[in-house]
Amino acid sequence: xxxxxxxxxxxxxxxxxxxxxxxxxxxxxxxxxxxxxxxxxxxxxxxxxxxxxxxxxxxxxxxxxxxxxxxxxxxxxxxxxxxxxxxxxxxxxxxxxxxxxxxxxxxxxxxxxxxxxxxxxxxxxxxxxxxxxxxxxxxxxxxxxxxxxxxxxxxxxxxxxxxxxxxxxxxxxxxxxxxxxxxxxxxxxxxxxxxxxxxxxxxxxxxxxxxxxxxxxxxxxxxxxxxxxxxxxxxxxxxxxxxxxxxxxxxxxxxxxxxxxxxxxxxxx
Amino acid sequence: xxxxxxxxxxxxxxxxxxxxxxxxxxxxxxxxxxxxxxxxxxxxxxxxxxxxxxxxxxxxxxxxxxxxxxxxxxxxxxxxxxxxxxxxxxxxxxxxxxxxxxxxxxxxxxxxxxxxxxxxxxxxxxxxxxxxxxxxxxxxxxxxxxxxxxxxxxxxxxxxxxxxxxxxxxxxxxxxxxxxxxxxxxxxxxxxxxxxxxxxxxxxxxxxxxxxxxxxxxxxxxxxxxxxxxxxxxxxxxxxxxxxxxxxxxxxxxxxxxxxxxxxxxxxx
Numbered sequence: 370x371x372x373x374x375x376x377x378x379x380x381x382x383x384x385x386x387x388x389x390x391x392x393x394x395x396x397x398x399x400x401x402x403x404x405x406x407x408x409x410x411x412x413x414x415x416x417x418x419x420x421x422x423x424x425x426x427x428x429x430x431x432x433x434x435x436x437x438x439x440x441x442x443x444x445x446x447x448x449x450x451x452x453x454x455x456x457x458x459x460x461x462x463x464x465x466x467x468x469x470x471x472x473x474x475x476x477x478x479x480x481x482x483x484x485x486x487x488x489x490x491x492x493x494x495x496x497x498x499x500x501x502x503x504x505x506x507x508x509x510x511x512x513x514x515x516x517x518x519x520x521x522x523x524x525x526x527x528x529x530x531x532x533x534x535x536x537x538x539x540x541x542x543x544x545x546x547x548x549x550x551x552x553x554x555x556x557x558x559x560x561x562x563x564x565x566x567x568x569x570x571x572x573x574x575x576x577x578x579x580x581x582x583x584x585x586x587x588x589x590x591x592x593x594x595x596x597x598x599x600x601x602x603x604x605x606x607x608x609x610x611x612x613x614x615x616x617x618x619x620x621x622x623x624x625x626x627x628x629x630x631x632x633x634x635x636x637x638x
Numbered sequence: 639x640x641x642x643x644x645x646x647x648x649x650x651x652x653x654x655x656x657x658x659x660x661x662x663x664x665x666x667x668x669x670x671x672x673x674x675x676x677x678x679x680x681x682x683x684x685x686x687x688x689x690x691x692x693x694x695x696x697x698x699x700x701x702x703x704x705x706x707x708x709x710x711x712x713x714x715x716x717x718x719x720x721x722x723x724x725x726x727x728x729x730x731x732x733x734x735x736x737x738x739x740x741x742x743x744x745x746x747x748x749x750x751x752x753x754x755x756x757x758x759x760x761x762x763x764x765x766x767x768x769x770x771x772x773x774x775x776x777x778x779x780x781x782x783x784x785x786x787x788x789x790x791x792x793x794x795x796x797x798x799x800x801x802x803x804x805x806x807x808x809x810x811x812x813x814x815x816x817x818x819x820x821x822x823x824x825x826x827x828x829x830x831x832x833x834x835x836x837x838x839x840x841x842x843x844x845x846x847x848x849x850x851x852x853x854x855x856x857x858x859x860x861x862x863x864x865x866x867x868x869x870x871x872x873x874x875x876x877x878x879x880x881x882x883x884x885x886x887x888x889x890x891x892x893x894x895x896x897x898x899x900x901x902x903x904x905x906x907x
Contacts, residue, residue, distance in 0.1 A: 398705050410724075411700035411748045419748040425698055429749075432695040437750045440698065498657075502665055510672040512694050517675050517723055518668070522699065526714055526724055530701050533716025535723075 379618030386462050394529045409463075409525040410516070411443060419443035424564040428513035431504055448568060456572035457565040460555060461594075461617035464562075465528065466521045469539055470555050473546035474594070483551060490550065493557055493597065493613070500560035500567070515560055552594045555615075566613045575608035575634045576616060582628035589620035589629060607637035678721040682728055682835060682852055684712055685735065685774035686744040686752040690854075696751035699724030703743040703752060709736050712743060728776075730837020730852050735776060737802050737836050740766045772803065777835025777852040778859060779808070779828045786849035788824055791815045797839035797850045798826050807833040826850065830859060 374381070393405035394412070406413040411421040421443035430436075451459055461467055477483055506514035516522055520542045523535035532539075542554045555562055578601055585603045593599055598611035599620065621629045676694055684703050687693050703726050704712040711733045715721035728735060744752040745767065759770035779797075783789045801808040808826050815821040826839075828850075837852045868874040 398701070401705075406705045406746070407700035407702040407748075411698045411702065413700075413702050413705075413746055413748065416746075421698060421700075421748060429695055429698065434695045434749070435692075437696075437748070440749045443748060498661060499664075502661060502668065506665055506668045506672065510669050510676070511691065512672060512676050512722070513698075514668060514672060516699060517672055522724060523717070526699065526701065530704060530714040531716065534718040535716055537717075 376622050379622055383462050383617065384468070387465065387468060390463060391465060391525070391528045394525075398529050408529050409465075410522060411440065418446075420447055422561075423448040423568075424561050425513055425516050427564075428503060428507040428515060431507045432511050432513055451565055452568040452572060454573050456569040456574060456616050457562065457612060457614060458574075458616040459565050460559075460562045461615035464521060465524050466539070466542060466554065466559075469524070469543050470546050470552065470594075473543050474552065476547050477551060482547060491557060493595075495557050496560055496563035497567075499558060500563040503560050519561070520554070521559065521561055556595060562615075569612045571634065572612070573634055574616065574631060576614060576618070576620060577608050577630055577632040577635060578602060578606055579628050579630075580604065580606040580638075582626045584626050584628075586625055588623040588625060592619040592623050594619075601637060605637045608632070608634050610637060676722045678715075678725075678727075679857060680854060681715075681721045681725075682730065682777045682837070682854060684726050684728070684743050684752055685741055685771060685776060685834075686747075686754055686756045687776070688751055688753055690856075693751050694722055694725070696749045697725050698749050698751075700748065701726065702746045702748065706742040706746055708738065708742060709733060711735050728837070730840040731848055732841075734837035734841040735774075735834075736838070737771045737774070737834065739771055741769050741771050741774075745769070772832070772834060774834040774836070775855055777837070778830055778833050778855045779835065779837075779839050779850050780853050780858050781826060781828060782849045782851075783825075784849075785845060785847075786826070787845060788826055791817065791821060791823055793824060794844060795824055795826070796842045796844050798824075800838045800842035802836065802838060803832055803834070808839060830855075 390405065390409070393402065394408055396402040397404065397406040403416045404414070406416075409422060410425050411419055413419055419439045419442070421440050423444040426434075426440055426444040451457070455462075503515040518538075520538035523532070523538045527533070527535045527539070545553045550557060580603060583603045589599055589602060590596055594617065595611075595613045595615065598609050598614040600611070601607070601609065616631070618631065621631065678690075681690075683690075683693060684707075688696060699714065701714045701724075704714055711728045712726045713719075713728060715723055715725050715727060717723055719727075721727050741754075741757060744757060745754050747753075754769060756775075757769045757771065757773050759766075759768050759773070762768065786794075788794045795810060798804060798808045798810050807829055809829065811823075811825045811827050813823040813825060815823050835852045835855065839850045840848045840852050843850050864877070867877055
């Protein structure tokens with residue numbers, strides 16, 4: 370039992386963190402709590418300052434939004450928190466769609482769906498193209514383009530303010546991840562994740578690898594949702610250099626050799 | 639070797655063209671969808687909302703206004719609502735705006751999509767943070783005189799009495815009922831200068847489908863333009879001063895002397 374706990378310690382902690390925010394948001398909507406009002410697009414913290422989704426604000430600025438101090442400051446805070454500190458942790462520790470896509474991954478594993486994984490219809494770089502496209506389309510359409518179609522927004526808005534047909538978008542993400550492409554949404558499509566990858570190249574907290582301890586068992590490769598980031602395993606020591614790593618910590622949990630751990634950013638050796 | 643480089647260059651070129659084609663395809667599709675999705679002509683926005691176009695690129699869809707509304711009036715648009723997704727609006731027939739004097743919804747807006755400057759009280763007061771809900775312009779009540787039973791001659795002044803600006807935004811016009819010869823019509827009349835579009839009248843209307851309904855102001859109202867001016871109204875006359883003769887703006891041509899209609903003479907100083 371303790372081994373099971375130890376092997377899932379970050380997963381459990383992540384789920385707690387992941388559920389913590391929606392509970393505060395829902396509480397503010399239903400019971401009027403003043404801790405965290407709004408949703409993941411923008412939030413009012415203790416009725417004193419704002420946090421905002423920097424990618425949404427970027428799209429809005431391109432779309433012709435007039436600068437607003439509160440919102441820009443809120444976006445900068447988030448930008449600094451992830452860009453300098455936590456890396457792409459938003460995706461695995463905060464984003465609610467992560468629960469959906471992880472569940473899809475679970476279903477995939479249990480039903481042995483991963484067998485059909487050899488054919489890759491497109492590359493992981495697709496998301497960066499979608500990121501660029503969402504900026505371009507925002508420029509020409511005069512509205513934040515991704516915010517109009519984002520299943521992530523539909524999910525967190527739905528959780529707090531009621532889903533309506535928005536649940537369909539969430540189900541589509543689930544079905545896409547189960548039946549079409551492993552880690553399809555988060556790994557190939559989502560421009561929000563791509564955005565956080567771009568800004569967190571030099572963030573402080575990274576997964577670090579110690580080459581000398583690694584026995585190349587491959588456990589980390591089996592669980593990693595962004596397998597390409599593990600290219601240094603058994604080759605070099607130091608921080609995972611690829612900022613597509615979501616800092617989910619799954620690799621650390623499953624490593625039998627204690628060759629992976631969270632730590633400060635350090636150069637590859 | 640040289641041959642191989644040639645083919646790879648040709649390949650790279652073809653790949654580049656193909657990618658930009660797919661990129662453009664996605665962009666046009668996305669843009670076309672947005673053009674459809676952002677159109678919501680018949681939507682009523684919260685107090686202080688910017689003009690629809692500015693509102694759409696300013697609203698970050700966080701729902702803090704919805705959280706703050708004590709009457710559950712405001713809704714964040716779901717995909718099936720035919721309103722730009724995630725933006726706040728209200729349906730007065732279900733829940734109208736109760737015009738809270740302290741306006742809890744607009745001030746916490748992080749992006750300025752709900753602009754408190756539009757709600758500033760005329761006189762400097764500290765009461766209600768210097769805000770005046772009566773300055774809200776959420777919409778305009780429009781009466782269908784065919785189905786309004788007051789216009790039939792039945793005594794019904796429900797909308798008049800529901801109106802928070804009774805005798806101002808809605809007043810009653812008395813008129814002799816020639817059919818009976820001894821009764822009066824009590825006809826409700828809306829004043830477009832003072833109606834805030836709160837929808838309490840629409841909510842209160844007693845017939846099956848309300849005869850008095852709130853429409854967005856730019857849908858319900860006409861626009862005079864420069865050709866007609868109230869010559870008896872000093873304030874309206876000032877509009878004459880701002881009129882530019884666009885026909886002659888960018889040419890060296892001197893306009894013919896308008897000796898019959900000299901503007902200066904028209905204005906009573």
